[in-house]
Amino acid sequence: MEIKLEIIWALCNxxxxxxxxxVRHVLECGALDPLCDVLVxxxxxxxxxxxxxxxxxxxVGEADATSAGTYINRxxxxxxxxxGWEKME
Structure with missing residues (x-):
């Protein structure tokens, strides 16, 4: 568990x-799933x-969407x- 928490701290930092x-690069490397898992x-x-x-x-997603004119926060x-929403409940 301690190693997992250190990884989460590193991703967050x-x-x-x-x-x-x-931020985009860290997400492209797959950081979102471990962050969502922490919510549970x-x-x-x-x-x-x-x-x-x-x-x-x-x-960052909102800024990207606005600058691209898509208004979709990826x-x-x-x-x-x-x-993530279910895991927050």
């Missing part, structure tokens, strides 16, 4: 501290930081496809 290009496992020590990280992801959609 990379996303929260990264610029939009770095209820690791209370990292949960607030995971929520902050998801907020940053959604902000990171918000990916979160739903990863069952």
């Amino acid at each position: 990379a996303i929260v501290g990264g610029d939009p290009q770095q 496992q209820m690791y209370l020590e990292v949960l607030p930081f995971v929520i902050q990280t998801l907020d940053k992801l959604f902000q 990171y918000l959609e990916a979160f739903g496809e990863s069952h």
Whole structure:
């Protein structure tokens, strides 16, 4: 469990501290599923930081959608496809 939490911390730090290009790259490497899994496992020590990280992801997705003129936040959609909403309940 300790190693998994360290990985989550690293992903969160990379996303929260990264610029939009770095955030996109981390997501392309598959970071969203482990972040969503934490929502179910209820690791209370990292949960607030995971929520902050998801907020940053959604902000980058919103900016990308606006600049592309599509108005579709692909990171918000990916979160739903990863069952993130269900895992938050």
